[in-house]
Amino acid sequence: MREIELEDPKLMEEVDHEEQNLLNLRSKATEFLIREEYEESIQACSQFITLCQDYIYKNSPHFDSDHFLKLQKSICLSFSNRAEARFRLKEFSAALEDCDEALRIESTHFKTLLCKGKILLNLNKYGVALECFNAANLDPQANENSETLNGYLEKCKKLEFLSRTGGFDVSDWILSGFRGKAPELAEYVGAVDIKKSDISGRGLFTTKNIDSGTLLLVTKAIAIDRAIFPQDSGENVQLFIWKNFIDKVVDSATKCRRINSLISKLSTGENEDSMEVPEISLFRPEAADNCSFSSENQFDLGEILSILDVNSILEDAISSKVLGRNTEYQGVGLWVLPSFINHSCHPNVRRLHIGDHVVVHASRDLKAGEELTFAYFDVLSPLSNRREMAGNWGFTCCCKRCKFEDGIYSNQEMREIEMVLGKGLVDMGGIVYRLEESMRKWMVRGRAKGYLRTSYWLAYSKVYESEKLMRKWGRKIPSIESVIDSIVDAIGSDERVVKLYMEGGLKMGVGGYNGVVEMDKAMKFGRGVYGKVMKKQAMKILL
Numbered sequence: 001m002r003e004i005e006l007e008d009p010k011l012m013e014e015v016d017h018e019e020q021n022l023l024n025l026r027s028k029a030t031e032f033l034i035r036e037e038y039e040e041s042i043q044a045c046s047q048f049i050t051l052c053q054d055y056i057y058k059n060s061p062h063f064d065s066d067h068f069l070k071l072q073k074s075i076c077l078s079f080s081n082r083a084e085a086r087f088r089l090k091e092f093s094a095a096l097e098d099c100d101e102a103l104r105i106e107s108t109h110f111k112t113l114l115c116k117g118k119i120l121l122n123l124n125k126y127g128v129a130l131e132c133f134n135a136a137n138l139d140p141q142a143n144e145n146s147e148t149l150n151g152y153l154e155k156c157k158k159l160e161f162l163s164r165t166g167g168f169d170v171s172d173w174i175l176s177g178f179r180g181k182a183p184e185l186a187e188y189v190g191a192v193d194i195k196k197s198d199i200s201g202r203g204l205f206t207t208k209n210i211d212s213g214t215l216l217l218v219t220k221a222i223a224i225d226r227a228i229f230p231q232d233s234g235e236n237v238q239l240f241i242w243k244n245f246i247d248k249v250v251d252s253a254t255k256c257r258r259i260n261s262l263i264s265k266l267s268t269g270e271n272e273d274s275m276e277v278p279e280i281s282l283f284r285p286e287a288a289d290n291c292s293f294s295s296e297n298q299f300d301l302g303e304i305l306s307i308l309d310v311n312s313i314l315e316d317a318i319s320s321k322v323l324g325r326n327t328e329y330q331g332v333g334l335w336v337l338p339s340f341i342n343h344s345c346h347p348n349v350r351r352l353h354i355g356d357h358v359v360v361h362a363s364r365d366l367k368a369g370e371e372l373t374f375a376y377f378d379v380l381s382p383l384s385n386r387r388e389m390a391g392n393w394g395f396t397c398c399c400k401r402c403k404f405e406d407g408i409y410s411n412q413e414m415r416e417i418e419m420v421l422g423k424g425l426v427d428m429g430g431i432v433y434r435l436e437e438s439m440r441k442w443m444v445r446g447r448a449k450g451y452l453r454t455s456y457w458l459a460y461s462k463v464y465e466s467e468k469l470m471r472k473w474g475r476k477i478p479s480i481e482s483v484i485d486s487i488v489d490a491i492g493s494d495e496r497v498v499k500l501y502m503e504g505g506l507k508m509g510v511g512g513y514n515g516v517v518e519m520d521k522a523m524k525f526g527r528g529v530y531g532k533v534m535k536k537q538a539m540k541i542l543l
């Protein structure tokens, strides 16, 4: 260490000069931050921290305690400013580390506590974020910043409550015609667990009996990209969105260890059955952040691409509903926990997209221990089509419905029905009649009837939608109500089925607004599509 005599005027001058340089550097860093030039601010802060620490190390024996504290405070402030700049650049892990460095120097540093709270809030860690804001509130500086701080405190309390209860309500937003911003949602993990699945790899399971519409998950997207494009813009648009989306995921995974670690739990589609079954607690908003940035979870671009290929979700997919967005929107996103949900052709959960959150709810009643399943593609279609679509996903579906229909297809009658349907422009009433007669002959009962009716949804819906066809076939085929009941029993609620129920009811006086019982049924179907999270009046608008 360099020996200096502070009393020596020449050396004093040198020290003053060095400190002046440090002060200039600190002001520059602050200026960059104010001008929102975050990269530059980070660079200047880093430079200041290194030089100042070095300066203290060299000269501290000759400082009085006030002088020493003053310099330490400056370092604390620089860590705090660097944390703020990193937070703005979404470098959450590095920003949190800076906050902790600053708090090690001054455990009640107001700006740092505020910044740390904001970062944790962004990472959906509402409880610990609230602790930071509460601690900041004890500082005298809280008075000058009461409006900002109270805003964060309120938001945090609300989100913490929502993440514990899942008790959000989007009714007012719906009733206002989706005006303004989407309501604020918090991450929520309901009665679910991750386990080994008989379908493939890992799956998500219920832990208790629940009824249709029950909320199971609310998850914020790791990344999402959407755009509105003209209808005929085709594949190029998708490629454009896909590329932006990949960049966003890579960016988030690089900048945040927690995100990196969570993504690394997802399937690449390879050796899924031997993949580790992660603890559900890892995905809870309050999960401890103990993921180290080891080489194991620093995956390469190829791996990210495979993960995205297997797990990305289109917002406007068939088993989802986008609330409050333009229907021309094309959006693709990654939501971690819902990525553990396998496909089935008789699915039991659906999604609602609200802002950047995906809300997963039961689309029919579920028993404890049942595996949750989405429809990855349109399951209101015949087996041959579904096989093709599953093939595009890279798997063969072996669900109960597929197995049952596979058996039935060996039947000559069935193949003839398919052939006639394939020719198009046929009398759909004739197809429905023939299918119903065949089912009677083969003694197809219970849910299996629903399976087949769902496969020939096209024919059934055409008949029930047409007054002309109903006049011709109405007496020879089952009522719209019994068909819809069996379809909902087979595949849960589906928007198109509910729509037919409402419209058919209005046209033919079945299941319409006339009777109390029918409206109750419509509401139950509606809850399967939109979840329970709204008032009756809002549900009526959606229906």
Ligand SMILES: C[S@@+](CC[C@H](N)C(=O)[O-])C[C@H]1O[C@@H](n2cnc3c(N)ncnc32)[C@H](O)[C@@H]1O
Pocket (backbone or CB within 6 Å): 197, 199, 200, 201, 202, 203, 266, 267, 269, 272, 275, 310, 311, 339, 340, 341, 342, 343, 344, 393, 394, 395, 396, 397, 398, 399
């Ligand atoms: C979003 S992941 C679902 C979770 C996955 N099972 C896991 O362990 O992470 C999608 C992948 O699961 C598998 N999968 C999903 N549904 C399936 C099904 N019905 N039959 C076979 N494989 C399925 C496929 O490999 C698909 O690419």
